[in-house]
Amino acid sequence: MAEVDYAKFWHWLGAPLRLWKSSLTLRVVTSSMLGSLLVLLGSGVFLLYQVTEGIATNAREAAISEARQAMLVIEAQ
Numbered sequence: 001m002a003e004v005d006y007a008k009f010w011h012w013l014g015a016p017l018r019l020w021k022s023s024l025t026l027r028v029v030t031s032s033m034l035g036s037l038l039v040l041l042g043s044g045v046f047l048l049y050q051v052t053e054g055i056a057t058n059a060r061e062a063a064i065s066e067a068r069q070a071m072l073v074i075e076a077q
Helices: 006-022 024-076
Strands: none
Touching: 006 024
């Protein structure tokens, strides 16, 4: 079995962490993008809920209205 050079492994694994710590620009851009993504996802979920609720409410009101009309027709007969 081949020997693993743990020093190179941890050096390679630590490179992104060192870049993150040393680059203010990377931290600001990444944080801004993640924040924007969270806001967009939250807004999307909220809008999806509102649209679904509106469709369900309109369908329920239409069904009640049709049932009332049908009852009036049946009572008239």
